[in-house]
Amino acid sequence: MPNALSNQLLSWYADHGRSLPWRERPEPYAVWISEIMAQQTRLETVLPYYRRWMTLFPDIATLAAASQQDVLNAWEGLGYYSRARNLHKAAGIVVREHGGQLPADPTRLQSLPGIGRYTAGAVASIAFGRDEPVVDGNVKRVYARLFLVEEPINTPQGEQAIWSLAAAHLPAGQAGNFNQALMDLGALVCLPKQPDCPACPLNAICLAAQQGKTGAYPRKKPRPEVPHYTVTAAVIRDQHGQVLLTQRPENVLLGGLWEFPGGKQEAGETLKSCLKREIREELACTIDVHEALGIFRHAYTHFKVTLHAFHARLATERFELLYHQAARWVPPELLDEYPMGKIDRMIARQLQDNTG
């Protein structure tokens, strides 16, 4: 049903909505890719990746036929790499089980890997014109302020409250535009820190704005402190100057990406004894640890790392993969072909700078 809220919002959206590549002609594949990339990621960050991706993998069949290596390379830097792995898997399922066409039904969409309640609603409403609500960070913030939602939005109770509000205010027949309008409003006007209430089309009906309480909403349960780990990594070279890269398992942090092997320092260990132990545990071999290559700091979502990288050589003839999926001796100039997380990419770059 149309209502005051949706009328104001849709009218604002017609004038102020962002122009985005997948909005020109919202085809299911384009909308799907944009939604997966945009999970926990700002659109300004997404845009260059999205353009490159659509060039590399212009349709579902091309994506399904690509190698995981190519897919992860295209995703490198975006983070949350299970999104890329699941996207690749889902493309295969769509080709094999859905005749190559993304299903329109939100329940079927949600059965695909990487598509949850939000993304199913987004694709169904934006690409297929279904009357389905969405709830993302923007929607949570907007509704929490409009109606003074007291439950913290990062709890199941708070999320449920927002989903109910989103469903209740959805205008029939215009869900796609309404959902995108809500998200644009959250991203452009109803900002977390300094909302621009005078510019907001919902100012007149917003309880938080009327009561001067936008700073207190949405309520949030505080997150626990993040630990800080000291980590080591080995840049192991052979007699040809190639370096040993190892590929991390699936379904772990940075799953499927390549790295310089190593790991967390334990109590009472020196950096070098830590590195020798980690290499023994992961590769069943002994290394000679040489000079330090550098110190790299990086902050993940739930912990921080200071990584000490060392040059090293194998002291034993062979090694064995006790943790990783694969290992490869790689000439430094070819390191770019292997998808890596940020911190290992920093090591690789320094290596290439040193080499030449």
Place this chain on the structure above:
DNA sequence: TATTCGTGGGA
């Protein structure tokens, strides 16, 4: 249900 999963930009 709580935790785990990246990275970059802005305050």
Place this chain on the structure above:
DNA sequence: TTCCCAAGAAT
């Protein structure tokens, strides 16, 4: 510098 947090999903 540090903290927040952004078109969430999976386990």
